[in-house]
Amino acid sequence: MAAKQTPPFLKPALEIGPIVVFFAAYLLVKDRTFVLGGKEYEGFILVTAGFIPLILASTVALWKLTGHLSPMQIVTAVLIVVFGGLSVWLNDERFFKMKPTLIYLLFGVTLGVGLLRGESWLRKVMEGVMPLQDAGWMILTRRVCAFFFALALLNEIIWRSFSTETWVYFKTFGLTAAIFIFFMTQGGLFKTYAVEDKAD
Missing domain, CATH: 1.20.1050 (Glutathione S-transferase Yfyf (Class Pi); Chain A, domain 2)
Structure with missing residues:
Protein backbone atom coordinates (compact mmCIF):
# COMPACT_ATOMS: atom_id res chain seq x y z
CA MET A 1 0.00 0.00 0.00
CA ASP A 92 2.12 -10.05 37.24
CA GLU A 93 3.29 -6.56 36.27
CA ARG A 94 6.88 -7.69 35.72
CA PHE A 95 6.20 -8.98 32.21
CA PHE A 96 4.98 -5.60 30.97
CA LYS A 97 7.93 -3.86 32.59
CA MET A 98 10.32 -6.18 30.73
CA LYS A 99 8.83 -5.19 27.38
CA PRO A 100 10.99 -2.08 26.75
CA THR A 101 14.11 -4.08 27.59
CA LEU A 102 13.26 -6.67 24.97
CA ILE A 103 12.33 -4.07 22.37
CA TYR A 104 15.62 -2.21 22.77
CA LEU A 105 17.65 -5.43 22.86
CA LEU A 106 15.93 -6.68 19.71
CA PHE A 107 16.61 -3.49 17.78
CA GLY A 108 20.15 -3.23 19.15
CA VAL A 109 20.94 -6.79 18.09
CA THR A 110 19.32 -6.23 14.69
CA LEU A 111 21.42 -3.14 14.01
CA GLY A 112 24.49 -4.96 15.31
CA VAL A 113 23.97 -7.82 12.87
CA GLY A 114 23.70 -5.31 10.05
CA LEU A 115 26.93 -3.65 11.15
CA LEU A 116 28.72 -7.01 11.18
CA ARG A 117 27.60 -7.40 7.57
CA GLY A 118 28.95 -3.95 6.77
CA GLU A 119 25.47 -2.48 6.30
CA SER A 120 23.40 0.19 7.97
CA TRP A 121 19.95 -1.26 8.47
CA LEU A 122 18.99 1.96 10.23
CA ARG A 123 19.34 3.65 6.85
CA LYS A 124 16.58 1.48 5.40
CA VAL A 125 14.17 2.83 8.03
CA MET A 126 15.22 6.47 8.31
CA GLU A 127 16.79 7.47 5.00
CA GLY A 128 13.69 9.39 3.93
CA VAL A 129 13.87 11.45 7.12
CA MET A 130 17.62 12.10 7.30
CA PRO A 131 19.57 11.82 4.02
CA LEU A 132 23.20 11.13 4.96
CA GLN A 133 26.35 9.94 3.25
CA ASP A 134 27.27 6.27 3.62
CA ALA A 135 29.93 6.97 6.26
CA GLY A 136 27.45 9.04 8.25
CA TRP A 137 24.92 6.22 8.29
CA MET A 138 27.49 3.75 9.56
CA ILE A 139 28.57 6.07 12.39
CA LEU A 140 24.97 6.86 13.34
CA THR A 141 24.02 3.19 13.26
CA ARG A 142 26.86 2.28 15.64
CA ARG A 143 25.77 5.02 18.01
CA VAL A 144 22.09 4.08 17.88
CA CYS A 145 22.98 0.42 18.39
CA ALA A 146 24.94 1.28 21.55
CA PHE A 147 22.16 3.62 22.65
CA PHE A 148 19.56 0.85 22.39
CA PHE A 149 21.66 -1.44 24.56
CA ALA A 150 22.09 1.36 27.10
CA LEU A 151 18.31 1.94 27.22
CA ALA A 152 17.70 -1.78 27.72
CA LEU A 153 20.12 -1.82 30.66
CA LEU A 154 18.61 1.35 32.12
CA ASN A 155 15.08 -0.07 31.94
CA GLU A 156 16.21 -3.20 33.75
CA ILE A 157 17.80 -1.14 36.51
CA ILE A 158 14.72 1.06 36.95
CA TRP A 159 12.03 -1.61 37.06
CA ARG A 160 14.03 -3.96 39.25
CA SER A 161 15.25 -1.31 41.71
CA PHE A 162 12.41 1.20 42.02
CA SER A 163 8.65 1.35 42.53
CA THR A 164 6.07 0.81 39.81
CA GLU A 165 5.20 4.51 39.91
CA THR A 166 8.83 5.47 39.34
CA TRP A 167 8.99 3.09 36.39
CA VAL A 168 5.82 4.55 34.86
CA TYR A 169 7.29 8.07 35.07
CA PHE A 170 10.54 6.78 33.61
CA LYS A 171 8.75 4.97 30.78
CA THR A 172 6.54 7.95 29.96
CA PHE A 173 9.03 10.78 30.27
CA GLY A 174 12.53 9.41 30.87
CA LEU A 175 12.82 7.20 27.80
CA THR A 176 11.18 9.82 25.57
CA ALA A 177 13.53 12.52 26.84
CA ALA A 178 16.55 10.23 26.43
CA ILE A 179 15.71 9.53 22.78
CA PHE A 180 15.11 13.23 22.09
CA ILE A 181 18.38 14.27 23.74
CA PHE A 182 20.31 11.54 21.93
CA PHE A 183 19.25 12.72 18.49
CA MET A 184 19.75 16.38 19.44
CA THR A 185 23.37 15.55 20.27
CA GLN A 186 23.89 14.09 16.80
CA GLY A 187 23.61 17.51 15.15
CA GLY A 188 27.32 17.62 14.34
CA LEU A 189 27.14 14.26 12.57
CA PHE A 190 24.08 15.30 10.57
CA LYS A 191 25.83 18.50 9.49
CA THR A 192 29.12 16.81 8.60
CA TYR A 193 27.63 13.93 6.61
CA ALA A 194 24.54 15.59 5.16
CA VAL A 195 23.89 14.79 1.50
CA GLU A 196 24.38 17.95 -0.52
CA ASP A 197 21.54 19.20 -2.68
CA LYS A 198 22.66 18.20 -6.17
CA ALA A 199 20.18 20.63 -7.70
CA ASP A 200 22.61 23.39 -6.69
Whole structure:
Protein backbone atom coordinates (compact mmCIF):
# COMPACT_ATOMS: atom_id res chain seq x y z
CA MET A 1 0.00 0.00 0.00
CA ALA A 2 1.41 3.39 -1.01
CA ALA A 3 2.10 6.04 1.59
CA LYS A 4 -0.66 8.63 1.98
CA GLN A 5 -0.52 12.33 2.74
CA THR A 6 -1.75 13.05 6.26
CA PRO A 7 -1.70 16.11 8.55
CA PRO A 8 1.78 16.44 10.09
CA PHE A 9 0.45 16.26 13.66
CA LEU A 10 -1.53 13.07 13.14
CA LYS A 11 1.27 10.49 13.11
CA PRO A 12 2.96 11.70 16.33
CA ALA A 13 -0.47 12.02 17.96
CA LEU A 14 -1.29 8.38 17.18
CA GLU A 15 2.14 7.22 18.36
CA ILE A 16 2.34 9.26 21.57
CA GLY A 17 -1.38 9.41 22.39
CA PRO A 18 -1.68 5.87 23.79
CA ILE A 19 1.31 6.45 26.08
CA VAL A 20 -0.24 9.67 27.42
CA VAL A 21 -3.56 7.88 28.00
CA PHE A 22 -1.74 5.03 29.78
CA PHE A 23 0.03 7.49 32.06
CA ALA A 24 -3.13 9.46 32.88
CA ALA A 25 -5.14 6.29 33.54
CA TYR A 26 -2.41 4.93 35.80
CA LEU A 27 -2.40 8.11 37.89
CA LEU A 28 -6.16 7.74 38.37
CA VAL A 29 -6.13 4.13 39.58
CA LYS A 30 -2.57 3.52 40.84
CA ASP A 31 -3.65 3.17 44.49
CA ARG A 32 -6.78 1.14 43.86
CA THR A 33 -7.38 -2.59 43.78
CA PHE A 34 -10.14 -4.13 41.69
CA VAL A 35 -11.86 -7.49 42.13
CA LEU A 36 -12.83 -9.15 38.86
CA GLY A 37 -14.07 -12.70 38.70
CA GLY A 38 -13.14 -13.18 42.33
CA LYS A 39 -9.51 -12.17 41.68
CA GLU A 40 -7.78 -8.99 42.84
CA TYR A 41 -5.99 -6.79 40.31
CA GLU A 42 -3.88 -3.73 40.98
CA GLY A 43 -4.65 -0.59 39.00
CA PHE A 44 -1.47 -1.04 36.94
CA ILE A 45 -2.72 -4.38 35.61
CA LEU A 46 -6.08 -2.95 34.59
CA VAL A 47 -4.43 -0.01 32.86
CA THR A 48 -2.17 -2.45 31.02
CA ALA A 49 -5.23 -4.43 29.91
CA GLY A 50 -6.74 -1.27 28.47
CA PHE A 51 -3.48 -0.23 26.84
CA ILE A 52 -3.31 -3.35 24.65
CA PRO A 53 -6.43 -2.67 22.52
CA LEU A 54 -5.57 1.03 22.52
CA ILE A 55 -2.12 0.47 20.99
CA LEU A 56 -3.58 -1.98 18.47
CA ALA A 57 -6.24 0.54 17.44
CA SER A 58 -3.58 3.23 17.13
CA THR A 59 -1.36 0.97 15.02
CA VAL A 60 -4.23 0.04 12.69
CA ALA A 61 -5.20 3.71 12.40
CA LEU A 62 -1.61 4.60 11.47
CA TRP A 63 -1.60 1.93 8.78
CA LYS A 64 -4.97 3.02 7.39
CA LEU A 65 -4.06 6.71 7.34
CA THR A 66 -0.45 6.52 6.17
CA GLY A 67 -0.45 3.26 4.22
CA HIS A 68 2.76 2.22 5.97
CA LEU A 69 4.05 0.77 9.24
CA SER A 70 7.72 0.62 10.13
CA PRO A 71 9.22 -2.64 11.42
CA MET A 72 9.72 -0.91 14.78
CA GLN A 73 6.00 -0.09 15.04
CA ILE A 74 4.97 -3.65 14.17
CA VAL A 75 7.40 -5.31 16.57
CA THR A 76 6.49 -2.88 19.36
CA ALA A 77 2.77 -3.63 18.93
CA VAL A 78 3.40 -7.39 18.95
CA LEU A 79 5.53 -7.26 22.10
CA ILE A 80 2.97 -5.07 23.87
CA VAL A 81 0.26 -7.62 23.10
CA VAL A 82 2.43 -10.56 24.18
CA PHE A 83 3.97 -9.16 27.36
CA GLY A 84 1.03 -6.99 28.29
CA GLY A 85 -1.19 -10.02 27.84
CA LEU A 86 1.08 -12.12 30.05
CA SER A 87 0.98 -9.46 32.77
CA VAL A 88 -2.83 -9.41 32.71
CA TRP A 89 -3.26 -13.19 32.41
CA LEU A 90 -0.77 -14.00 35.17
CA ASN A 91 -1.59 -10.86 37.18
CA ASP A 92 2.12 -10.05 37.24
CA GLU A 93 3.29 -6.56 36.27
CA ARG A 94 6.88 -7.69 35.72
CA PHE A 95 6.20 -8.98 32.21
CA PHE A 96 4.98 -5.60 30.97
CA LYS A 97 7.93 -3.86 32.59
CA MET A 98 10.32 -6.18 30.73
CA LYS A 99 8.83 -5.19 27.38
CA PRO A 100 10.99 -2.08 26.75
CA THR A 101 14.11 -4.08 27.59
CA LEU A 102 13.26 -6.67 24.97
CA ILE A 103 12.33 -4.07 22.37
CA TYR A 104 15.62 -2.21 22.77
CA LEU A 105 17.65 -5.43 22.86
CA LEU A 106 15.93 -6.68 19.71
CA PHE A 107 16.61 -3.49 17.78
CA GLY A 108 20.15 -3.23 19.15
CA VAL A 109 20.94 -6.79 18.09
CA THR A 110 19.32 -6.23 14.69
CA LEU A 111 21.42 -3.14 14.01
CA GLY A 112 24.49 -4.96 15.31
CA VAL A 113 23.97 -7.82 12.87
CA GLY A 114 23.70 -5.31 10.05
CA LEU A 115 26.93 -3.65 11.15
CA LEU A 116 28.72 -7.01 11.18
CA ARG A 117 27.60 -7.40 7.57
CA GLY A 118 28.95 -3.95 6.77
CA GLU A 119 25.47 -2.48 6.30
CA SER A 120 23.40 0.19 7.97
CA TRP A 121 19.95 -1.26 8.47
CA LEU A 122 18.99 1.96 10.23
CA ARG A 123 19.34 3.65 6.85
CA LYS A 124 16.58 1.48 5.40
CA VAL A 125 14.17 2.83 8.03
CA MET A 126 15.22 6.47 8.31
CA GLU A 127 16.79 7.47 5.00
CA GLY A 128 13.69 9.39 3.93
CA VAL A 129 13.87 11.45 7.12
CA MET A 130 17.62 12.10 7.30
CA PRO A 131 19.57 11.82 4.02
CA LEU A 132 23.20 11.13 4.96
CA GLN A 133 26.35 9.94 3.25
CA ASP A 134 27.27 6.27 3.62
CA ALA A 135 29.93 6.97 6.26
CA GLY A 136 27.45 9.04 8.25
CA TRP A 137 24.92 6.22 8.29
CA MET A 138 27.49 3.75 9.56
CA ILE A 139 28.57 6.07 12.39
CA LEU A 140 24.97 6.86 13.34
CA THR A 141 24.02 3.19 13.26
CA ARG A 142 26.86 2.28 15.64
CA ARG A 143 25.77 5.02 18.01
CA VAL A 144 22.09 4.08 17.88
CA CYS A 145 22.98 0.42 18.39
CA ALA A 146 24.94 1.28 21.55
CA PHE A 147 22.16 3.62 22.65
CA PHE A 148 19.56 0.85 22.39
CA PHE A 149 21.66 -1.44 24.56
CA ALA A 150 22.09 1.36 27.10
CA LEU A 151 18.31 1.94 27.22
CA ALA A 152 17.70 -1.78 27.72
CA LEU A 153 20.12 -1.82 30.66
CA LEU A 154 18.61 1.35 32.12
CA ASN A 155 15.08 -0.07 31.94
CA GLU A 156 16.21 -3.20 33.75
CA ILE A 157 17.80 -1.14 36.51
CA ILE A 158 14.72 1.06 36.95
CA TRP A 159 12.03 -1.61 37.06
CA ARG A 160 14.03 -3.96 39.25
CA SER A 161 15.25 -1.31 41.71
CA PHE A 162 12.41 1.20 42.02
CA SER A 163 8.65 1.35 42.53
CA THR A 164 6.07 0.81 39.81
CA GLU A 165 5.20 4.51 39.91
CA THR A 166 8.83 5.47 39.34
CA TRP A 167 8.99 3.09 36.39
CA VAL A 168 5.82 4.55 34.86
CA TYR A 169 7.29 8.07 35.07
CA PHE A 170 10.54 6.78 33.61
CA LYS A 171 8.75 4.97 30.78
CA THR A 172 6.54 7.95 29.96
CA PHE A 173 9.03 10.78 30.27
CA GLY A 174 12.53 9.41 30.87
CA LEU A 175 12.82 7.20 27.80
CA THR A 176 11.18 9.82 25.57
CA ALA A 177 13.53 12.52 26.84
CA ALA A 178 16.55 10.23 26.43
CA ILE A 179 15.71 9.53 22.78
CA PHE A 180 15.11 13.23 22.09
CA ILE A 181 18.38 14.27 23.74
CA PHE A 182 20.31 11.54 21.93
CA PHE A 183 19.25 12.72 18.49
CA MET A 184 19.75 16.38 19.44
CA THR A 185 23.37 15.55 20.27
CA GLN A 186 23.89 14.09 16.80
CA GLY A 187 23.61 17.51 15.15
CA GLY A 188 27.32 17.62 14.34
CA LEU A 189 27.14 14.26 12.57
CA PHE A 190 24.08 15.30 10.57
CA LYS A 191 25.83 18.50 9.49
CA THR A 192 29.12 16.81 8.60
CA TYR A 193 27.63 13.93 6.61
CA ALA A 194 24.54 15.59 5.16
CA VAL A 195 23.89 14.79 1.50
CA GLU A 196 24.38 17.95 -0.52
CA ASP A 197 21.54 19.20 -2.68
CA LYS A 198 22.66 18.20 -6.17
CA ALA A 199 20.18 20.63 -7.70
CA ASP A 200 22.61 23.39 -6.69
